[in-house]
Amino acid sequence: MRNPQLNAHGELQHLLTIEGLPREVIVHILDTAGSFVGITERDVKKVPILRGKSVFNLFFENSTRTRTTFEIAAKRLSADVINLNINTSSAAKGESLLDTIDNLSAMHADMFVVRHASSGAPHLIARHVEAHPHLHVVNAGDGRHAHPTQGLLDLYTLRHYKQDFTRLSVAVVGDVLHSRVARSLIHGLTTMGTPDVRVIGPKTLLPEGVEKLGVRVFNDMNEGLRGCDAIVMLRLQNERMKGPLLPSAQEFFKSYGLTAEKLALAKPDAIVMHPGPMNRGVEIDSAVADGPRSVILPQVTFGIAVRMAVMAILAGQ
Amino acid sequence: MQLPDAEQLCTSLVSQLRAQVTPDTAIVGIVTGGAWLAERLHRELGLKTPMGTLDVSFYRDDLGKSGLKKQVLPSQVPFEVEGRPLLLVDDVLYTGRTIRAAMNELFDYGRPARIDLAVLVDRGGRELPIAAQFCGARLDVPAGKVLVLERDEAAGGKLVLQLSAQRRKPSSAKGSGK
DSSP: OOOOBBEEETTTTOOOOOTOHHHHHHHHHHHHHHHHHHHTTSSOOOSSTTOOOEEEESSSSHHHHHHHHHHHHHHHHEEEEEEOOTTTOOOOHHHHHHHHHHHHHTTTTTTEEEEEESHHHHHHHHHHTTTTTOOOEEEEEETTTBBBHHHHHHHHHHHHHOOOOGGEEEEEEEEOTTTTTHHHHHHHHHHHTOOOEEEEOOGSSTTTTGGGGSSSESOOHHHHHHHSSSEOOOOOOGOOOOOOOSOOOHHHHHOOOOOOHTTSOOOTOOOOOOOSSSTTTTTBOHHHSSSSSSSSHHHHHHHHHHHHHHHHHHOOO | OOOOOOHHHHHHHHHHTTOOOTTEEEOOOOOOOOHHHHHHHHHHHSSSSSSEEOOOGOOOOOOOHOOOOOOOOOOOOSOOOOOOOEEEEEHHHHHHHHHHHHHHHHHHTOOEEEEEEEEEEEOOSSSSSSSSSEEEEEEOOOOTTTEEEEEEEESSEEEEEEESOOOOTTSSSSSOOO
């Protein structure tokens, strides 16, 4: 079966997941993002490449940061941006979702940026709009499944600071079970040939069979951090926790919070990443989050350039 | 067909430009061929202002047709554009669309005092009201053929004009309408 995100020529038609994305497509996105970083530092932070195109931000699940960065990215490409925050509490989501899409398609949308609590919703939309080849779908996070632009901006950040993926040791720490960020990053890292990807967390917060993704699994954070080049902390997703997976946030911090002492176990030049928003004192200590090894704010800046790159490439297909 | 010697055209351009540039003039080359030429002109003319390079991919008018090329380079404009005389440099002037894109991009950095255009070869076929003030040679190239500048690194960076049968894919070329 054809990869649903690629067109017949193997070019990117939608961005739904990093899983299965060819290496050269990822490299193209990262390289293009590199050129957009310079534009965001100019006086006029805008290029005309998406002029006259309409980008619809469809957020069926709240997210201020991701929505804002997509909005800024689209505006810097000169697109018209329409933000729709759609409450999902209504019944019959499947029906109403595709009805919404049909209505927006009739308004001559060019791109849908979709955030949805259900895994696979962006796929469903992409399949639904197959008859309109000018329409592109970008997954801005679906359920526990994928968050490809976050994964790509993490890859961009790693490449910016560490250059060569094939020499890297990257540790992903925390609530991997609920994390679409972790899944997207792990697929990206393995596609880019990263030899050592580690996941660190309590058994209750690691998905069963996670080692099949090609990662090494650690339940002891001290052991897992030893000698790594980059640490990616995940947010403890309180709102997703069902049942007693953890004793308490304090307990979690003791075992899996990133402190200066734990950071000292990684390589001396190791960088600290976090997709945000951070829970200070839960998964990361303030001293580390604001410390010299933290690249958490550069991640946000790169995130805009990466989203610009994705939208520019899609619009060119 | 017989192509002119790019090195000779380059020398001719330098002599045309020598009397025209001011201490303020900044030179900007369009990647890839125009940037090589700009590099050469910048050196030979001994300009003090650091040279700039533009990759106009984000300003092109044919994104929908040709897509975004694989390697978009960051544009470098390491000087204040506002109020400055600019010398825009490209290897081959054809439809004028690349120059239009380049001017639009330059104006996003500021309002230049003036922009002059220097090209190695003007092959005619303009689709826009754009002209080069400085030109190495005029050349009739059959439509459908692509004229580009190459740099022979093995021969110390010697510039050579090349004619190819058809437009290269945007993935490998500068994606211009030359």
